[in-house]
Amino acid sequence: MKPLSYYRERYIRHQPSPFCPGCGNGIILNCFARAVDELGLDQDRILCVSGIGCSAWIPSPHFNSDTLHTTHGRALAFATGAKVFNSDLTVVVFTGDGDGAGIGGNHLIHAARRNIDITTILVNNLSYAMTGGQIAPTTLHGSRTITSPYGNPENPFDLCRLVAAAGATYVARWTAYHVIELTRSMEEAIENRGFSFIEVISPCPTRQRRIFGFRNPIYEVPSRIMEMLVESTYIPGREPKGHYCYTIPRAGVKEALEAVETELGRRDLGAGVRQVDHLRWGTVLRVDCAGPEELDSVKELLGEIPEVERVVGALEGKVELGVFVRERRPEFVESLREVMRRAGGV
Amino acid sequence: MLPPGKHLVLGNIACAEGAIRAGCRFFAGYPITPANEITQHMAEELPRVGGYFLQMEDEIASMAAVIGASWAGAKAMTATSGPGFSLMQENIGYAYMTETPCVVVDVQRSGPSTGQATMPSQQDFYQARYGAHGDYEAVVLSPWSVQEMFDLTVRAFNLAERFRTPVILLADGMIGHMMEKLVVPEEVETVERRRPAGASCTPFGTEDPSLVPEMPRFGEGYRLLVTGSSHDPTGRRDYSPRVMEAKLRRMREKILRAEGEVRDIVEAEMGDARIVVLSYGASARPSYGAVMKARKEGIRAGLMRLRMLWPFPEEYLSKVAGEVEAFLVVEMNLGKAVREVERAVHGRVEVTPLTRVGGVVPTVEEVYQAIRRINECL
Numbered sequence: 001m002k003p004l005s006y007y008r009e010r011y012i013r014h015q016p017s018p019f020c021p022g023c024g025n026g027i028i029l030n031c032f033a034r035a036v037d038e039l040g041l042d043q044d045r046i047l048c049v050s051g052i053g054c055s056a057w058i059p060s061p062h063f064n065s066d067t068l069h070t071t072h073g074r075a076l077a078f079a080t081g082a083k084v085f086n087s088d089l090t091v092v093v094f095t096g097d098g099d100g101a102g103i104g105g106n107h108l109i110h111a112a113r114r115n116i117d118i119t120t121i122l123v124n125n126l127s128y129a130m131t132g133g134q135i136a137p138t139t140l141h142g143s144r145t146i147t148s149p150y151g152n153p154e155n156p157f158d159l160c161r162l163v164a165a166a167g168a169t170y171v172a173r174w175t176a177y178h179v180i181e182l183t184r185s186m187e188e189a190i191e192n193r194g195f196s197f198i199e200v201i202s203p204c205p206t207r208q209r210r211i212f213g214f215r216n217p218i219y220e221v222p223s224r225i226m227e228m229l230v231e232s233t234y235i236p237g238r239e240p241k242g243h244y245c246y247t248i249p250r251a252g253v254k255e256a257l258e259a260v261e262t263e264l265g266r267r268d269l270g271a272g273v274r275q276v277d278h279l280r281w282g283t284v285l286r287v288d289c290a291g292p293e294e295l296d297s298v299k300e301l302l303g304e305i306p307e308v309e310r311v312v313g314a315l316e317g318k319v320e321l322g323v324f325v326r327e328r329r330p331e332f333v334e335s336l337r338e339v340m341r342r343a344g345g346v
Numbered sequence: 347m348l349p350p351g352k353h354l355v356l357g358n359i360a361c362a363e364g365a366i367r368a369g370c371r372f373f374a375g376y377p378i379t380p381a382n383e384i385t386q387h388m389a390e391e392l393p394r395v396g397g398y399f400l401q402m403e404d405e406i407a408s409m410a411a412v413i414g415a416s417w418a419g420a421k422a423m424t425a426t427s428g429p430g431f432s433l434m435q436e437n438i439g440y441a442y443m444t445e446t447p448c449v450v451v452d453v454q455r456s457g458p459s460t461g462q463a464t465m466p467s468q469q470d471f472y473q474a475r476y477g478a479h480g481d482y483e484a485v486v487l488s489p490w491s492v493q494e495m496f497d498l499t500v501r502a503f504n505l506a507e508r509f510r511t512p513v514i515l516l517a518d519g520m521i522g523h524m525m526e527k528l529v530v531p532e533e534v535e536t537v538e539r540r541r542p543a544g545a546s547c548t549p550f551g552t553e554d555p556s557l558v559p560e561m562p563r564f565g566e567g568y569r570l571l572v573t574g575s576s577h578d579p580t581g582r583r584d585y586s587p588r589v590m591e592a593k594l595r596r597m598r599e600k601i602l603r604a605e606g607e608v609r610d611i612v613e614a615e616m617g618d619a620r621i622v623v624l625s626y627g628a629s630a631r632p633s634y635g636a637v638m639k640a641r642k643e644g645i646r647a648g649l650m651r652l653r654m655l656w657p658f659p660e661e662y663l664s665k666v667a668g669e670v671e672a673f674l675v676v677e678m679n680l681g682k683a684v685r686e687v688e689r690a691v692h693g694r695v696e697v698t699p700l701t702r703v704g705g706v707v708p709t710v711e712e713v714y715q716a717i718r719r720i721n722e723c724l
Contacts, residue, residue, distance in 0.1 A: 043569070044565065044566070044567040044569070045565050047564050047565070049414070060571065060573060060583075061571050061573075061582055061583060064569055065569055066564045066565065066568070066569055066570045066572075067569075067570065067571050067572065067573075068414065068417060068564075068570075068572045068573075069571075069572065069573035069574065069575065069583075070410065070413075070440065070574065071410070071436055071437055071440050071574060074406060074407065074410040074437065077402065077403075077406065077407035077408075077410035077411050077414070078410045078411065078413055078414035079414060080400070080402075080407070080410075080411050080414065081372065081374060081400075081410065081411030081412060081413065081414025081415035081416075081418065081420075081422070082414035082415060082417060082418040082564055083414075083418075084372070084398050084400060084411070084415065085371075085372055085398060085414075085415040085418035085419065085420045085422075086418040086419065086563075086564060086565055088565060089418070089564055089565050106403055106404065106407075107403065107407055107410075110402075110403040110407070336393075336398055336400075339393050339399075340393040340396060340398075342393075343390075343393035343394045344394055345392075345393045345394045345395055345396045345397070346396065
């Protein structure tokens with residue numbers, strides 16, 4: 001293990017961090033520096049391109065390589081020009097959900113379609129955070145943001161499926177909690193000769209505090225969001241151990257918790273119940289049981305409690321993480337070279 | 347590529363030919379009438395000379411790719427028309443801010459909006475100058491013939507490289523779609539951007555009297571910080587008023603300081619002229635015919651044709667205003683360059699506009715009659 005100072009000295013430009021406490025951007029920058037180091041890439045040949053928004057500041061001005069900080073949503077189009085003209089460059093685009101999937105959504109699918117050898121790291125904080133926390137194309141249905149004060153009437157994109165369908169040859173999704181997997185994935189993405197896409201679901205205590213309706217003091221919010229990211233995601237083949245389900249309270253969480261505790265106690269069931277945060281279901285009760293038979297009877301019981309609106313299974317509504325696409329298809333710059341050969345220009 | 351010598355070609359083809367000879371090796375564009383033949387010719391010719399042609403998903407992406415390629419070291423260009431030119435504006439502004447050399451061809455069509463897609467206009471006179479938000483100096487060239495589609499495209503690249511700025515070639519649907527003689531020279535003179543020689547450089551600041559900083563490219567180890575945000579000479583983001591003001595004033599000064607030297611005006615019959623017919627691009631052709639006709643009729647008219655529209659030759663026009671009696675400004679819009687002429691002559695002589703819209707080029711007779719009416723009032 002190399003000390004943190006090694007990465008800082010080598011890869012990070014010295015300057016005060018602009019990121020809010022608890023932001024995922026520092027974690028992502030850290031993972032990226034480690035991935036670059038692990039691959040032994042020549043820093044002088046790395047070009048980091050970014051657009052507008054908090055995510056754009058991950059490489060610019062922090063990462064110590066060439067950086068191109070462009071207009072809102074257009075990073076991939078700028079990166080395409082640079083990569084085509086100098087294919088020796090390792091080109092990495094940092095973008096956000098608003099930048100990359102909103103205003104820049106068209107460039108995202110077309111870059112994927114071309115399968116140009118660019119790695120795109122899309123930091124998904126579920127909102128337009130830099131501008132105050134507006135609805136983004138990733139904001140969940142019903143979420144309250146400053147531009148959806150009565151709940152979001154729109155539905156979010158599943159970005160990985162979108163980009164996979166568009167033709168990307170490496171597609172993965174992680175969260176800022178999954179640093180080992182994310183770092184490894186960044187290495188794979190950079191090594192893939194084609195369009196690679198990694199979505200990183202990331203905490204933004206500053207905006208998500210409002211979006212998730214957290215009333216905690218601000219210093220408690222980052223860890224609460226991190227716990228939520230773990231609670232609401234799963235990696236196929238590495239599903240969380242144990243037998244559990246969630247109950248969605250009908251009105252107040254507190255009332256539901258009391259009712260469930262009372263009922264479980266009355267029936268003398270050993271199941272444990274606690275309040276957790278879930279991306280999809282909001283603040284809910286998680287009920288852990290000793291075994292599958294107990295879980296079945298507990299589920300039945302929970303469904304009869306008036307304070308409980310609904311009982312949902314462990315994986316229902318959870319976000320799938322992992323590497324979804326690993327493919328080989330002709331890469332764009334190579335195809336352009338082929339065009340050049342046919343035209344007699346090489 | 348066309349061999350050196352005489353050819354009968356379309357204006358748009360001449361533009362693409364000029365670009366390749368000027369050293370253009372990267373083109374990104376999106377289909378639009380009446381600029382398609384430039385894109386098509388680039389698709390055919392660039393790969394033959396080891397260059398890259400990209401058809402992007404829209405004009406926004408085209409302009410972005412051109413800027414990205416320029417920083418990777420390319421002489422890069424895009425070509426479009428009104429609606430596409432509107433879409434490009436934000437990234438053209440980015441090119442000004444980051445001092446990125448590149449060439450943007452706008453083959454003007456009649457607007458606003460979709461307008462008359464196949465018909466010419468000169469309505470983008472101000473969009474070429476003020477299309478992006480913020481403060482900057484634009485360099486805009488205006489060809490009146492197929493030959494000038496070639497020559498001024500070469501010049502556009504040379505000015506872009508010299509000043510490290512986007513240069514706009516403001517052609518129109520008539521010149522672009524016209525077939526005429528083109529003489530391809532044996533060789534063209536080309537200019538290359540100044541590159542840093544040392545181990546470090548300040549890509550956005552300079553002590554050089556040209557005020558144009560050296561421009562490194564990606565991948566050379568300079569670890570560049572290129573940003574559209576306000577930045578200091580090293581490229582580091584800095585929002586302080588002092589830094590931004592110095593940057594904007596230097597970017598303006600690097601162009602204006604050279605205005606007298608790069609000024610491009612072609613004159614005919616101006617020696618003893620009382621009436622100056624001022625025009626540019628397609629409308630300068632009937633203007634020239636009308637001046638010759640007026641001369642035959644004994645009217646002392648002269649033609650002043652602007653080949654560089656911006657920076658506007660204010661100082662020169664102000665001087666001419668002291669020597670003549672009237673200006674007739676002929677253009678294919680509802681009156682744009684005429685405002686600049688009025689500003690330059692400052693009320694000292696009469697300035698009359700002759701404006702045509704609807705996708706037509708004014709006729710020789712129309713311009714001649716306007717000259718005659720002015721002459722009667724002198």
